[in-house]
Amino acid sequence: MSPKIQEVADLVAKGKAKLVGPAVQAALDDGCDPTEILNGGMIDAMAVVGEKFKNNEIFVPEMLVAARAMKKGVEVLKPHLSAGSTGAMGKLIIATVAGDLHDIGKNLVAMMIESAGFEVIDLGVDVPIEKIIECYKANPDTKIVCLSALLTTTMPSMRDTVAALNESDFRSNIKIMVGGAPITQEFADEIGADGYSEDAASAATLAKELVK
Numbered sequence: 643m644s645p646k647i648q649e650v651a652d653l654v655a656k657g658k659a660k661l662v663g664p665a666v667q668a669a670l671d672d673g674c675d676p677t678e679i680l681n682g683g684m685i686d687a688m689a690v691v692g693e694k695f696k697n698n699e700i701f702v703p704e705m706l707v708a709a710r711a712m713k714k715g716v717e718v719l720k721p722h723l724s725a726g727s728t729g730a731m732g733k734l735i736i737a738t739v740a741g742d743l744h745d746i747g748k749n750l751v752a753m754m755i756e757s758a759g760f761e762v763i764d765l766g767v768d769v770p771i772e773k774i775i776e777c778y779k780a781n782p783d784t785k786i787v788c789l790s791a792l793l794t795t796t797m798p799s800m801r802d803t804v805a806a807l808n809e810s811d812f813r814s815n816i817k818i819m820v821g822g823a824p825i826t827q828e829f830a831d832e833i834g835a836d837g838y839s840e841d842a843a844s845a846a847t848l849a850k851e852l853v854k
Contacts, residue, residue: 643682646672650683650715655691657707662715676722684712684719688757692843702750705842709753729761732785732853735777736762737769738822739799744792747822750842751788758846760786771806778812785815785853788845789835791822797829804833817852821845 643651646669653662669679691708694700734755738748745767756762763784765777778784787807791800800820807818817836820829830838837852839845 643678644669644672644674646674647679647683650679651687654684654687654708654711654715657704657711659707659711659714662711663718666715666718670719670722676719680716680719680723684715685757685759688712688754688846692754692846695843696841702746706750706753709750709757712757713753729759731759731850732761733781733783734760734762734786734788734849735765735774735781735784736788736790737765737774738767738790738792739796739803740768740770741799742791742793742796742822743767744790744822747792747842748790751790751821751839751845754842754846755788755849758850760849771803774803775806775810778810778816782812782815786817786819786849788819788821788849790820791825794824797824800825801833804835808834819845819848819852 650662650665650669653665666679669683670676688708691705695705736748736752738744752762752764763777763781765773774787789800789803791797804818807813819837819839820835821839825838827838837848839848
């Protein structure tokens with residue numbers, strides 16, 4: 643890896659948002675390949691950050707800071723990337739289910755999944771089933787629908803949303819991922835989801851596995 647790309651990776655990992663943009667520009671000026679800067683400099687750095695988060699070496703604030711730093715880098719890089727390579731893994735719809743207004747976990751998952759190379763369509767919080775289905779119909783190339791619930795009281799809402807998706811005529815084209823504080827692997831299996839992850843870093847890894 644070129645020293646310039648290594649520098650981008652180090653800055654992303656440390657969450658130095660102000661310095662990442664100029665470092666990306668310097669790597670581009672030096673003739674580094676934009677896709678290599680994205681993959682080697684940023685996506686790999688976020689994978690390391692995710693691993694540290696899983697091992698409790700860092701916590702949510704550090705992870706958010708690194709994801710923000712990566713965003714700054716991607717802004718500089720976007721015009722230089724071939725269309726679609728930032729979303730090379732495909733499209734993913736993410737939403738917090740109806741009745742639930744929590745978005746910090748969802749936002750963190752969205753950032754990590756975006757960092758893994760997906761194009762993320764974030765529908766926000768308190769999202770009714772119809773809106774998710776409409777969104778899929780507008781984006782029929784979507785590969786994953788990601789649902790979050792952070793309250794035990796909104797678990798039935800997640801169950802209903804997954805049931806509706808399971809009955810939809812496009813079910814065979816998508817994978818359904820679920821997560822959130824009260825959600826468990828058992829619950830995910832019971833309601834018919836394809837995958838469950840307990841934190842944002844695992845969500846990004848799981849998303850990549852599900853589209854293979």
